[in-house]
Each structure stands twice: as C-alpha cells, then as structure tokens.
Amino acid sequence: MRKTFVLKFVQDAGLGNQIFEWATGYGISKRLGIPYNWVWSPSKKRKFGLGIFGIEENPPAGDTELVMDRVGQGNATLVEIAEKRVTASESPHPAVTCPFQAEECFIDVADEIREKFKLDPLPLNVPEGRTPVAVQVRQGDYKNHPRLDVVAPAYFAQAMHRMKELVPNPHFFFTSDDLPWCQEHFGRRSDVTILPPHSMEDGLRMMVACEAHIISNSTYGWWGAWLGEKGPVIAPDKWHMVPGSYGAWEPVPKRWHRVGGTKKDTMRPLIDVMPFKPLETLPSLDRAIVIPWKKDAAKWRELRFCLRAIDKFFEDRDCPIYILGTNRPGFLLFENHRVKCLDTWSYWEALNTGTQLAKKVLWMNDDVFFLKPTTWEECATPLYLAPIQQEFLDKVLPQANAWRQGVVKVLQQLHQMGYEDHKIYSTHTPYVYERDKSVEVLEEFGVWDKMPFEMAYFHMFPEGSRKVTTEKTVDHNFGDANYLNLVDAALTKEVKQALADLLPDYPAWELNRPFQL
DSSP states (O other): OOOOEEEEOOTTOOHHHHHHHHHHHHHHHHHHTOOEEEEOOOOSSOOOOGGGGTOOOBOOSSOOEEEEEOOSOBOHHHHHHHHHHHHHOOSSSEEEEOOBOSGGGTGGGHHHHHHHTOOOOOOOOOOTTOEEEEEEEOOGGGTTOTTTOOOOHHHHHHHHHHHHHHSSSEEEEEEESOHHHHHHHHTTOTTEEEOOSOOHHHHHHHHHHSSEEEOOSOHHHHHHHHHTOSSOEEEESOSSSSTTTTTTOOOSOTTSEEEOOOOTTTTOOSSOOBOOOOOSSOOOOSEEEEEEEOGGGOOSSHHHHHHHHHHHHBSOTTSOEEEEESSOOTTBOSSSOSEEEEEOOSHHHHHHHHTTSSSEEEEOOTTEEEOSOBOHHHHTSOEESOBOOHHHHHHOOOOSSHHHHHHHHHHHHHHHHTOOOOBOOOOSSOEEEEHHHHHHHHHHHOBOOHHHHHHHHHHHSOTTOEEOOSSEEOSSOOTTOSEEEOOGGGOOHHHHHHHHHHOOOOOTTBOOOOOOO
C-alpha cells in the first residue's frame, strides 16, 4: 500500500489553528510527494470548521501510526522534524499532530493555500473616499488568561492612529466575539462600523474585503489578515504575555507592523475615579454660580475678592452664589443673602454636586476674578489654549500628579470615542456648564477633578470655541483683559493692591470690617 501522510488536528483546535495545521500538512504532503489525509477528533468544545472552504473531513482508509505528537506552537524546524519522521516510518499512514502556527511552515505553497482558502468578500458599506480597514477583536476565552490576555483598548486606539499614517482616510470595520465590548470602547467613533452579530465565516469575509488589517493576538485574526492581505497589517507587539511560554513561536511576519499599548494598566489611577451620583432631588434653579473652596488651601483672601468681582461686574445680580467648601468663610454674614454655603469635603464631591445645582451653572474658582462687566453669553464661549497632537497622547507616560493623570486618561478615552480634534480647554477663566450635558459627561467619565472634567465637557460640547488671546491676565497691569487668574507665581503685593483698588466695596453679604492685604 502506498504511504500517505496523515495530519491529526490538535484536540479542540480553533478555526485559525485548523487552517494553520491543514496548510502545513498540505505543504508536507506536496514536498514528500505522497497523498494527504486528515483526521478530526470529535469534541464538545469546537467543531470541524474547514467546511466553509469546501474542505471536508478526510480520514485514511486504515489505522494510523502517530510518529510525532508535539504541544506548544510549531515553526519550520518542527516541520522538518515531521517530514523526517514520516519518511522514516514504515507505516502506510504515518500521522503527525502539532499546532504549526507560522507562515514559514507553508510558505513554499502559499499561493496554493490562498486559493484553497479563498472566500467571497463580504459586501461593505464603505463611506465614499475612505479605505476599509478590518479590526479583529478577540476577547472571549482570552479574558483573564495569564498568557494571552494582552490587548487592551489602548492597543486598538494606537493601532488605529498608526493606520492613519499607513493608508488614506481609513474607516474601521470591527469583527469580534464580544460586540458589546467593541461598542463600549469604540462605538461612538464616526470612523467605526461594528458588524452586527455574525458567523465566523462572515467575520473572515469582512476581513478579506478590507484593504488593511488590525488584529488581536489571534490565529483567526491572523488568517483574516493573511487571506485578505492587500495592504498594511498591524499586530500586537506581544503575542503572549510571558516570553518563551510557547517556545519559539513567532507568528507575526516581519513585513507586518507591530504596535504596543498591550498592558492593561498603563493608566492605573493614583486615585480612584468616583462614580457619578445624581442628586436625589434636582433643584429647580435655572441658573447658579458655583465656587468650590478649600479653606486649608487658601493662600490669601482670594475668595473674598472673587465674590466682590462677581458682585461688581457680573450682569446677573440676582443669580444665587453657592460656595461648596470645607468651612463657612468667616467674612460672610448669616443673613439670607444670595451667597449660600454647602458643606463639601472634596473637589470631586463639589464637582458632582455643583454641576447639578441649576440648569445652567457658572463655575468659578477663588483665584479667578472678573475685571470688567461680563455676561452669561461671554462666559459661555469655550476657550482653549492650544491644540494637542495625537503623537503626544501616544507617547505620554503616566503622571505623578493625579489630576494631570486624569487629563491624559480623559484625552485617551476621548480619542477612543472618536473625538480627534484635541485641545487644552484649561484657561483658568469662568466656565458655563449645562446640567444635562454635565450629567452626560460625568456618567461617561466618572468624577475626577476640575481639569479632566472641563477637558471632557468642552471636547464633547465645543460649540463656538475659540483660542484664548487677550481675555486673561496674570499680571497686576490688567490692561483690556476680562479676567485675572491669580496663579501662585503672580501672587505679589502689587497684584493684591491692584485688586483692592479695583474692588474696594463691601457687598451686602460681607462683614464690614477692615483687614490686612
């Protein structure tokens, strides 16, 4: 009886692994010049999947002799060992089982393999002028796997950014075994389409239809990219978490691009982000002025002069003013004036509560002062300092300062959500927040700190935004500026005296008693 080569599929091999093993076995039979058979062992975990390519089960007509049984992942060296053992065997049906998982295992028959595993591309609704890019997300049994759980949202965000440098105007089509995960992290992006629930065949057909690919550390994704390879492919820089845990396995061809961002906790917070907490009863106020204040952090009499500036220059003289602070300021009278105090023990609590006190809130800080008559409309214009380049977000390291870390985290999350035009919305000027929009932001990002919140708010709601020019000053020569921001470095006797000269009057709520500057 003429010898045949038998491939015994690894028990419970997934579809990607099945293709790798069959392709390698085909190459072995071609090089040895002998017929090719293959055996699939029935399993409750997985089914034989090559039928979608017209390849059905094909066992030999007799008993087999297992001449090679290897675990781990195979490479070309193991292919050579398999061929030597098959050649040396006297059995009519020498069999090999090994998870050959690298292009080098079948590279000499690559063209034939592409033809044998050819699929009709899945029709895609590609926006005009865009390049379709497949994104394959593997979650499922990889979650919490000690060696394979390596791709986090940061990896896909960085890979998508990198792809923008490789192809013109990419539009990303997602296939995944966890569509809700994709929707949560990338569903809001305007350049993303997430396939509805679909079969593994249609996932492959979608990848074949695309012109470029981003894959997880998944053999299924590997084959979708390889069979549809017409342009760049991006893969994780780590295919598995522990080097050497799968032997010399290296499945990513050198021509493919590698991207990092695989560590789960790249932005582990120094403090916990507090969940948003809606007020049990929403106040019926249409508008309010809110000033968070921490007595122990006060460096001067900032709050007193901030309130004087509101009283003198802000046009809405009936709007209630809320101080959300750790102590009641000693200069406030107890009569029922427009200034009210709410005990608040952290900035996060102040942010959570203060943005819900009215339908529209003017958010002040005790180191920000009006310098001339000002309206709600003027404060409602979002001001920014400068654009932020995506390259900065790709490379920035976690910060030792919690609120700075919060800003980076918010910007990276905004990028994942599809907000591309990043700016520094931190001008230390008055801000106007609408309650419904604030709630949407806090529900999305949690409650962190002032700057992360304003960055998230004005990226999501940037209507009318413009770059700050002469609106703000930090100097005692006020000029034409609308606002003074009393930064620590500018807290001089000259600035204090200039404020006292500008704001000499005691409002109705302030204890009329002289004090030292």
